[in-house]
Amino acid sequence: xxxxxxxxxxxxxxxxxxxxxxxxxxxxxxxxxxxxxxxxxxxxxxxxxxxxxxxxxxxxxxxxxxxxxxxxxxxxxxxxxxxxxxxxxxxxxxxxxxxxxxxxxxxxxxxxxxxxxxxxxxxxxxxxxxxxxxxxxxxxxxxxxxxxxxxxxxxxxxxxxxxxxxxxxxxxxxxxxxxxxxxxxxxxxxxxxxxxxxxxxxxxxxxxxxxxxxxxxxxxxxxxxxxxxxxxxxxxxxxxxxxxxxxxxxxxxxxxxxxxxxxxxxxxxxxxxxxxxxxxxxxxxxxxxxxxxxxxxxxxxxxx
Numbered sequence: 001x002x003x004x005x006x007x008x009x010x011x012x013x014x015x016x017x018x019x020x021x022x023x024x025x026x027x028x029x030x031x032x033x034x035x036x037x038x039x040x041x042x043x044x045x046x047x048x049x050x051x052x053x054x055x056x057x058x059x060x061x062x063x064x065x066x067x068x069x070x071x072x073x074x075x076x077x078x079x080x081x082x083x084x085x086x087x088x089x090x091x092x093x094x095x096x097x098x099x100x101x102x103x104x105x106x107x108x109x110x111x112x113x114x115x116x117x118x119x120x121x122x123x124x125x126x127x128x129x130x131x132x133x134x135x136x137x138x139x140x141x142x143x144x145x146x147x148x149x150x151x152x153x154x155x156x157x158x159x160x161x162x163x164x165x166x167x168x169x170x171x172x173x174x175x176x177x178x179x180x181x182x183x184x185x186x187x188x189x190x191x192x193x194x195x196x197x198x199x200x201x202x203x204x205x206x207x208x209x210x211x212x213x214x215x216x217x218x219x220x221x222x223x224x225x226x227x228x229x230x231x232x233x234x235x236x237x238x239x240x241x242x243x244x245x246x247x248x249x250x251x252x253x254x255x256x257x258x259x260x261x262x263x264x265x266x267x268x269x270x271x272x273x274x275x276x277x278x279x280x281x282x283x284x285x286x287x288x289x290x291x292x293x294x295x296x297x298x299x300x301x302x303x304x
Contacts, residue, residue, distance in 0.1 A: 001156075004029065005069055009064065017285065021281060021282075024284045024285050029271060030073070031048065031049045031077050032045050032271075035077060037137075038081055038082075040133075042273075052080055057291060074159075096143055101184060110187075128264060132265060139182060144178060147182070149163065183258050229262070
């Protein structure tokens with residue numbers, strides 16, 4: 001869960017103007033950022049932020065638990081954003097097939113070639129942010145929202161299941177396929193932004209030949225990597241998988257590639273417009289305090 005939500009609950013409890021103003025700001029950024037990651041349109045995100053927070057004011061004082069606030073706030077935001085979202089030209093309509101997301105022998109060979117590259121030197125941080133945001137927006141909506149809630153907003157499976165009215169198992173399946181989809185998109189970008197490492201032709205061919213036998217053998221590994229990376233597997237199954245991975249260069253390289261994509265998602269940051277946020281925050285703070293019947297003093301109002 002985002003630490004901002006935990007802090008917002010603490011600040012709201014204090015009831016003083018400065019703390020409420022700061023809490024509203026944290027909620028603003030959370031709602032706006034989530035809307036942008038899911039829908040990708042600035043105007044829609046701004047409208048969603050305003051509508052959600054205005055409608056939330058009567059309820060905020062009644063929610064004293066950050067987990068409950070997270071589930072409620074994301075559910076309301078998701079419903080509002082989903083109703084008004086525009087069609088995303090990048091996102092395919094079909095469901096994601098695990099078979100289509102599996103790397104073939106050629107792709108595994110390329111992953112093995114670049115396994116030692118430093119991902120931080122591929123592109124500038126700002127460009128990475130834009131690339132990963134575009135990749136996430138390209139994921140089909142029902143998979144995208146699970147990815148955003150889990151890897152970007154840092155909610156757990158049970159919270160996401162409550163927000164989306166899904167079974168936890170369905171959440172995990174969609175999360176893994178969304179991760180694989182983003183990994184595949186980001187791997188296509190790499191040759192455009194970084195020079196591949198030069199290796200001896202024979203050694204490269206030998207590794208490519210090795211991977212031609214790997215995809216079928218490694219299918220079960222690739223299909224369960226999210227469970228493995230998130231430490232959700234039974235001890236016996238996890239041990240078997242670890243033994244295979246340690247003896248399989250292709251699996252080691254693929255796990256590194258997937259983990260890199262997940263880490264990029266977790267670092268995605270989309271902030272609210274600094275010119276719009278203060279005006280709305282000031283109005284929301286005053287209205288919230290009015291609902292609590294707390295007068296805004298002259299000294300406090302100067303903060304706004």
